[in-house]
Amino acid sequence: MSAAGTPVAIIMGSQSDWATMRHAAETLDALDVAYDSRIVSAHRTPDRLVAFAKGARDAGFKVVIAGAGGAAHLPGMAAAMTPLPVFGVPVESKALSGQDSLLSIVQMPAGIPVGTLAIGRAGAVNAALMAAAVLALNDAALADRLDAWRRKQTEAVAERPVDDSQPASESKHP
Amino acid sequence: MSAAGTPVAIIMGSQSDWATMRHAAETLDALDVAYDSRIVSAHRTPDRLVAFAKGARDAGFKVVIAGAGGAAHLPGMAAAMTPLPVFGVPVESKALSGQDSLLSIVQMPAGIPVGTLAIGRAGAVNAALMAAAVLALNDAALADRLDAWRRKQTEAVAERPVDDSQPASESKHP
Amino acid sequence: MSAAGTPVAIIMGSQSDWATMRHAAETLDALDVAYDSRIVSAHRTPDRLVAFAKGARDAGFKVVIAGAGGAAHLPGMAAAMTPLPVFGVPVESKALSGQDSLLSIVQMPAGIPVGTLAIGRAGAVNAALMAAAVLALNDAALADRLDAWRRKQTEAVAERPVDDSQPASESKHP
Amino acid sequence: MSAAGTPVAIIMGSQSDWATMRHAAETLDALDVAYDSRIVSAHRTPDRLVAFAKGARDAGFKVVIAGAGGAAHLPGMAAAMTPLPVFGVPVESKALSGQDSLLSIVQMPAGIPVGTLAIGRAGAVNAALMAAAVLALNDAALADRLDAWRRKQTEAVAERPVDDSQPASESKHP
């Protein structure tokens, strides 16, 4: 399933979710954390979901990032079948702007947790940062890289707003 | 799994959903439609869910009624693993009054349908009526019973509202 | 009203709903299920609604798919006047993005059910799949076609997301 | 249907709506406007609805007040079948507190209007006041009574709030 040593799995319900979830991938790249990205549809490929989730720990993953939109069952169902921490990213849906995605992911019943991030790109970036923070608990080098990333982010915040239409870099990754 | 000839399966995510889902059972009783009620938690018993959903058609069921609350994944996940029609009942949740349940059930992506009913008791009654309407397409006797039930319901509507605090029977099953 | 042997009626509140409801028609085409599409406005043509709904069973229809937006009364009123199963599609409305359509369709009182699907295109596709699943209960050939459709859908899900801007086909009908 | 000279019809979807709609009746009583109250369920008694709405003008009614909850189709369907002004009262529903009732009534498409009042008791009182204001356009005596009612209402507003637990009368009808 996964080469040993790949700590993060990024799964998503469909190809169309990649536009959001690639921000998780890019953030992990920036932090030099290995990951494996794949499409796992809870509804269209339930067998793949079962196989992935039940095998995730043995495959060597430490953290699962799962993104989905609408009636978003992927994060919660993955969490039901793996003891690994699962972080959920509500993808912005067309009609309801991700309100359905958010509630479908965050309102899990007591017993099976999903750590839910913000709707859309911000949530994808933050799911990666959360995964890194978890891994950094036992990886001093990663902890240093994460500290550096956060420091750089802080330093990138300009003192004053500027009028020109090409804004400064502070809304980007440092 | 199910005695041959039991056409309807009623599944629910937990014992606490029975307070709602029993109204589906009672309505099927009134229509003399056999059913089997069981607890299948998508999150706490995912294996049971897979076994139930994959085996539902072979077990002789024709229709599945699934009730759940909060991040309600049971109806959609059952629908992902059976070709039978699945009707979903959003159980009223504590904090969000079933708005989370409703969106988690109804906003399924194209490809895997769940016919969703109203939040709470009304939805449970109506899931049973919907199941009966489906079965009645090929069961003339049931069609007659359903017609009679609806006629009785119509006749039970009083012409005028009454003041006394013990309202007439029209809000009950006929 | 309808040639004998046309099992599905697709009704909608106005011409503008066709942009959504055509996805139901196309899905039925893919499954080789005959249907009849017509405009029936609950508010502007109430007599047409009464005539259609009261006559639907005798006209040979087995299932009604009804789409409408805003204060969407068509599905529920059709269900009030026919014993056939009615599936409702909330059309996305301008100001409230279909939240009004959804609640107007799904929150039916106990006694008259409407099996409600998702807002917009996904709901239209799924109403067709739901109709097919109901008909397949007594049509083995259709059951086979539906199984094949679902299998093809599963197979069309790529293993991994791709970056290029022309996404793979998994978000299309198989 | 109605004795000649009864200008207002109060219709409601079920006996349970009377707890709300009686406030419309009481307000009309206070203004000495005659009315006829009846239960007309759009879903359980569609024929009664058609008969009522199509016959309302000939029966001598001038204004229709319609209250319903949940997927509240009664006001809009009545408006589809009568040229009389229809005022809608969204009855507070259990799970969604009348948000479903409100949207189902107010979001009518262009062509068929329903003048919608507030959710619950306030809406019922105000539907009566609106009916009276309409009738008062051609009934000078009623206009005087309505002016007096409003004046009394204004005079009943105390200058200062009081602490005791039995509040002054300003929240009651004058």
Added chain:
Amino acid sequence: MSAAGTPVAIIMGSQSDWATMRHAAETLDALDVAYDSRIVSAHRTPDRLVAFAKGARDAGFKVVIAGAGGAAHLPGMAAAMTPLPVFGVPVESKALSGQDSLLSIVQMPAGIPVGTLAIGRAGAVNAALMAAAVLALNDAALADRLDAWRRKQTEAVAERPVDDSQPASESKHP
């Protein structure tokens, strides 16, 4: 203020509301009902509001149509100062799509009614139709014109949806 014989006043909170409210004006034109359109801002021109509302009946108006967006106080404040029927049109707002406008208009306390229509263009058209229905109670010629308008609207509904991108006329005024 108004020439005698102008029965309808259309007021709105700002010039920007005219894009919505002109649909009320056009509908009244189609029904040959005279009206007077003016900008009355509850917040920026409170004196104008007081003068207008207190003088509306004496100026000969019979019905007031008031449109506003956001914290939309114009309809309710006009209703507080005139005994005439006031119909409110929630203008679609930028951030909240008119949900703020709708609640600000419809949720009036018991005592001062505003008959509220749908958000946006549909609501403006329907406010005009509602005004016409009220006036038609005592104007047989207008009642005939309104009946004809509704009949034409019904006849304009096509039997079947069409695919071409220039839809038939049924979504326009007849």
Added chain:
Amino acid sequence: MSAAGTPVAIIMGSQSDWATMRHAAETLDALDVAYDSRIVSAHRTPDRLVAFAKGARDAGFKVVIAGAGGAAHLPGMAAAMTPLPVFGVPVESKALSGQDSLLSIVQMPAGIPVGTLAIGRAGAVNAALMAAAVLALNDAALADRLDAWRRKQTEAVAERPVDDSQPASESKHP
């Protein structure tokens, strides 16, 4: 209207709002800031509103606190007629829990501001604190009292939660 030297006016739409607004009064008492409480209904006593708002500055008031529920027009209409700072308190409404009150107060158009506080008791307390903060800008003694109040509030926060059912005082005013 007001004795010279009373800097704060507390107005509310009805006696029933006093259960909420008394918390503003009690907080001003704790800070030794004088105030005048009165009922001013935008809808039932519009003349009183005009007189109050237009005269508020000349009456010596510096700050207006206005509480109302539902279609809550009082704060915004007061702000339209006085140059004084107006702070609005959305009173919790029955059906919509103050969501209508909040939007009716906060979504004011550009040009007429209302500084809006939280729904209910918290908002009433905070409106008083906001008024005090404004007055303290030019009243060193009040600034000291406000600093002391805040310090006491900070000190009242216990280090650790306790189990017993009579919670410590930190949720009360210090």
Added chain:
Amino acid sequence: MSAAGTPVAIIMGSQSDWATMRHAAETLDALDVAYDSRIVSAHRTPDRLVAFAKGARDAGFKVVIAGAGGAAHLPGMAAAMTPLPVFGVPVESKALSGQDSLLSIVQMPAGIPVGTLAIGRAGAVNAALMAAAVLALNDAALADRLDAWRRKQTEAVAERPVDDSQPASESKHP
């Protein structure tokens, strides 16, 4: 930190908020009130937030205007660390259109107030007007300028709506 005599601080969470908050700055310019604009991110620059908020009074500021979007913690956290009046502007967010921003700012617990304005541009303009109203309590010249600004705003409201696509100036600052 700030030159003595600059009474208003405008802070915002990121450069991207400037598109909204510049309307506060422009309104203060129009009223000839000095201000200092800076980026203070509660989340990315918490130390800057602490330093700013704790030092704001000593730096000579009288009023703080704080704008932020999404989980908008800046206004409330600034208010927690300064006794100055803080006015919050909910910036319109992408997925939820500022509903998250609004609730994150306005629903402060009893004890720490934030006077909240409307979502987006209107809120930014009004935060400036609110700041000016507060400062005008002790600055007669500013009070005159604010009165003049409001008078000009009133005078700029046209009597009647116009059809041409270049609307009159009343939606601009006077």
Added chain:
Amino acid sequence: MSAAGTPVAIIMGSQSDWATMRHAAETLDALDVAYDSRIVSAHRTPDRLVAFAKGARDAGFKVVIAGAGGAAHLPGMAAAMTPLPVFGVPVESKALSGQDSLLSIVQMPAGIPVGTLAIGRAGAVNAALMAAAVLALNDAALADRLDAWRRKQTEAVAERPVDDSQPASESKHP
């Protein structure tokens, strides 16, 4: 601050949040994970928040669980000042049932993540399970205990619903 070896900090905004957050504590007790519970109010004790969050890693904590209600800034502000993983629990608020708490916690901007759980008790239980899952990545004995807990939870789900009013134990912790 904390005895070395206490891996989890549970912080909450006020004593009243303990009714919710104690479920996190009890769940950690069941898993034999040490924790330290304390009240840290972002708004009333900002210095305590800064001290806690900045010192959390050095104090030996591995994971922070933060619960708050309303404009819930505690989880996000803690996350801004510690590199440790922070899990947020939206406490159910009075007027808005925790919708404000949820959005204030989950909608964090890119750069500072909070893993958000469900509103109320379920979220508190799940925050503890999430913390345990994170710690279990490097604690085989805890991993075993967590596996056992989950197995017990699965086994506790009854096969069939029961009618009696004392439901079986499956909604409790195993």
